[in-house]
Amino acid sequence: MRVAIIGGGIAGLAAAYELEKARAAGTDVEYTLFESRDRLGGSLASETINGIVLERGPDSFLSEKPAGAELCRELGLADQLVPSNDANRKTYIVVKNRLVPLPDGLMFLIPTKLIPTALTTLFSPTTKIKMALELLHPPRPSDQDESVAALVERHFGREAVDRLADPLLSGIYGGDATQLSARTVLPKLVEMETQYGSLTRGMLAAHKQMRAKMAAMRAADGNGSAPRPAGPRSIFTTLKGGMQQLVDAIEKKLQSESVRKSTAVDSLERYESGWRLRVGDRGEFYDAVILASQAWVAGKLLAATDAALGDELTGIPYSSSVTVNLVFDESQIGQLPDGFGFLVPAVEGRAMLACTFVHRKFAGRTPTGKAVLRAFLGGAKNESLLDQPDDVLIATVRRELSEILGARIVGPHIPAEATQVSRWPRAMAQYAVGHQERMKRVKARAAELPGLRLAGNAYDGIGIPDCIRTGRNAARELIAEKQPVAATN
Numbered sequence: 001m002r003v004a005i006i007g008g009g010i011a012g013l014a015a016a017y018e019l020e021k022a023r024a025a026g027t028d029v030e031y032t033l034f035e036s037r038d039r040l041g042g043s044l045a046s047e048t049i050n051g052i053v054l055e056r057g058p059d060s061f062l063s064e065k066p067a068g069a070e071l072c073r074e075l076g077l078a079d080q081l082v083p084s085n086d087a088n089r090k091t092y093i094v095v096k097n098r099l100v101p102l103p104d105g106l107m108f109l110i111p112t113k114l115i116p117t118a119l120t121t122l123f124s125p126t127t128k129i130k131m132a133l134e135l136l137h138p139p140r141p142s143d144q145d146e147s148v149a150a151l152v153e154r155h156f157g158r159e160a161v162d163r164l165a166d167p168l169l170s171g172i173y174g175g176d177a178t179q180l181s182a183r184t185v186l187p188k189l190v191e192m193e194t195q196y197g198s199l200t201r202g203m204l205a206a207h208k209q210m211r212a213k214m215a216a217m218r219a220a221d222g223n224g225s226a227p228r229p230a231g232p233r234s235i236f237t238t239l240k241g242g243m244q245q246l247v248d249a250i251e252k253k254l255q256s257e258s259v260r261k262s263t264a265v266d267s268l269e270r271y272e273s274g275w276r277l278r279v280g281d282r283g284e285f286y287d288a289v290i291l292a293s294q295a296w297v298a299g300k301l302l303a304a305t306d307a308a309l310g311d312e313l314t315g316i317p318y319s320s321s322v323t324v325n326l327v328f329d330e331s332q333i334g335q336l337p338d339g340f341g342f343l344v345p346a347v348e349g350r351a352m353l354a355c356t357f358v359h360r361k362f363a364g365r366t367p368t369g370k371a372v373l374r375a376f377l378g379g380a381k382n383e384s385l386l387d388q389p390d391d392v393l394i395a396t397v398r399r400e401l402s403e404i405l406g407a408r409i410v411g412p413h414i415p416a417e418a419t420q421v422s423r424w425p426r427a428m429a430q431y432a433v434g435h436q437e438r439m440k441r442v443k444a445r446a447a448e449l450p451g452l453r454l455a456g457n458a459y460d461g462i463g464i465p466d467c468i469r470t471g472r473n474a475a476r477e478l479i480a481e482k483q484p485v486a487a488t489n
């Protein structure tokens, strides 16, 4: 079987790795990975400047999703994994230029502790009363998708959307809470509303169940009959050499002749026995195709084969973003607040959506004495920022940091030792209201096209582990389809 993989981001790389493993184990499979850029990795891109690892794209992945660390271990990178420094974990929300810590007991946007919620200055007394009354919400069957903003506003009021849901989601998805699908992005909350009515009661019940499960496991462990639970897991995991280390480790495993960089696939046609790719002025034939490009590219490529499927894919919205890394000598700047950094609600009217104190988030990865501040800008509401030149973006970030953190701490007069600006046009898929329904239609139509698989951040999870999972599954499914079914009986 000959497989073409279109797109050498982490999803396409994971697919190629899986096919290479099968090939090396004796399966009759050949693959070619096409990547239009001159480098692999897509959004994963780290650069080491003056001995400091700077991330242009993602800086880590969620530890609770196993596909990320699992792949790193398989690639021999176990000793390179760095957990986030959760003891120092504290995140602030900017409210009128002040940093207000997220109140203790917040789970998945839901306040579950009375006293910290009552005492926080993040919310007005009216919102706090609404939060207390939320406990009385009756169960509500969920028959239609709605936006995250609509769900949160119904329970906790508009201020909770502006100061909590919106900044948390734009910091993760570069997204807009009024557009994102509650069913896709917050499925647990939608279930809780159906079962309990109150999201706070639902969250407390889920927490209680989890504690009971852990206690039962510990009790069983006393009898030696249960697997020993792993130690506490960090929230995020990164690699000593940055996310690029993962890309490089996969590339090393692939056969070099199977990887074609700076080679865009221009069109795709379905033939009875397979697929024809046009690459420049050449046509190439494959039995199967894994489309691991952005969905808007996949949609264009599939338009000639199935116009409706092409439209569904090009209809998946994407947001664009910019990251700005600033490196300082710690002795030159003032004392930064404790914690990992802060999020900026859109209602604050700033360019910055979030800022991470990178040297705090991952202990030991930044050389002692250096501070790395990484700003995240753009998002669904501010795409035009990508057109601004680097010096303007750096000046904007420096001015906003000075206004938020204080001129004495990190004012524009303090020299940065290094700066780095990266633009990510239409790189993050947005799971808009109705995403699940769209996915049902996409899956049904794609299933009618033999040998076609879709992988990447547009479908079933935007994070790195989700992209790895979709890439590996796409490859495994194609291999399984081609394998003769073992005779049973």
Ligand SMILES: Cc1cc2nc3c(=O)[nH]c(=O)nc-3n(C[C@H](O)[C@H](O)[C@H](O)COP(=O)(O)OP(=O)(O)OC[C@H]3O[C@@H](n4cnc5c(N)ncnc54)[C@H](O)[C@@H]3O)c2cc1C
Binding pocket: 006, 007, 008, 009, 010, 011, 012, 034, 035, 036, 037, 041, 042, 043, 044, 056, 057, 058, 059, 060, 061, 062, 263, 264, 265, 266, 292, 293, 294, 297, 321, 322, 323, 424, 427, 428, 455, 456, 457, 458, 462, 463, 464, 465, 467
């Ligand atoms: C700034 C930023 C920060 C992020 N932070 C995090 C984070 O901290 N943690 C996390 O888990 N996730 C994070 N994400 C999300 C995550 O990085 C992405 O969702 C994921 O990397 C997407 O991988 P992918 O393979 O689906 O797509 P991509 O990385 O977009 O790769 C698609 C590839 O297809 C190629 N391509 C397109 N068209 C063609 C063609 N015609 N022929 C050949 N090749 C083509 C493109 O050049 C590209 O390399 C972040 C994303 C961004 C942009």
